[in-house]
Amino acid sequence: MKILVTGARGMLGSDVMKAAEEAGHDVRGFSHTGLDITDGDALERRFGIDRPDAVINCAAWTDVDGAEDDPEGALLSNGTAAGLVSSAAAAVGARIVYVSSDYVFDGQKGSDYVESDATSPISVYGKTKLAGEVATLQANRRAYVVRSSWLFGLDGPNFVDTMIRLGKSQGQVLVVHDQVGAPTYTWHLAYGIVRMLDSDAYGVHHMAGGGHCSWYEFAGEIFSQAGMEVVTLSATTEMFGRKAPRPAFSALISENPHAIVLPVWQDGLKGYLGQKKSLEGAASE
Secondary structure, three states, X not given: OEEEEEOOOOHHHHHHHHHHHHOOOEEEEEOOOOOOXXXXXXXXXXXXXXXXXXXEEOOOOOOHHHHXXXXXXXXXXXXXXXXXHHHHHXXXXXXXXXXXXXXXXXXXXXXXXXXXXXXXXXXXXXXXXXXXXXXXXHHOOOEEEEEEOOEEOOOOOOHHHHXXXXXXXXXEEEEEOOOEEOOEEHHHHHHHHHHHOXXXXXXXXXXXXXXXXXXXXXXXHHHHHHOOOOEEEEEOHHHHOXXXXXXXXXXXXXXXXXXXXXXXXXXXXXXXXXXXXXXXHHHHO
């Protein structure tokens, strides 16, 4: 299969590129500088030249708090551009994957969200991701929307690296305990997305690390697996005073038949730390 990846240099996009290549697909990736997803004409020209069988749209505005300050910019990237990418894919007969977020939910259900649950985003970021879902599905009848959550991986800043850095430099960290979700290793997610392309199960899919935890519990597991002794203090979301509201409980599971189930989040963390250690060891040789 010929696959085109937008946002190919990002944390998820880079892993999608690797996963697709390992699966034997013909893959071409573009960063923002190589392909402007907000330019419909540029998308149509590029897709017309490459003629992909599938497009995986990993390009996104990911600054949750920054979206509160620039809602128009966030909507352009996450919503409007998603529709343009989907439409350009449809024009060449390609299927499209749009990567969305647990933040399309308000977090008030009190248990894991499934695909049929009503969306109700409480932040600008969540609203723009929901807009991207709608635009993608409306523009292409062969569209998949993949909702995931709390991503961590090699090619981007993430919570795991932040905790390890702060733990080493300060010896203690303050982490919120009243937000619960499903941490997801981007390599596991990338592998799942590429597998999904072998099916015609178009529509919405939840694909996140198995199980759930709070950020506080996640931090504790990070230090445990990393063999670090760090004092972990709990805090409330209100204490941090972030601009964007976050859902209190936004873990995802799938109700779809034959759903692609990712490993539990603890295994994802173990894989990530092992991968980092291997790369750091290779770099020091």
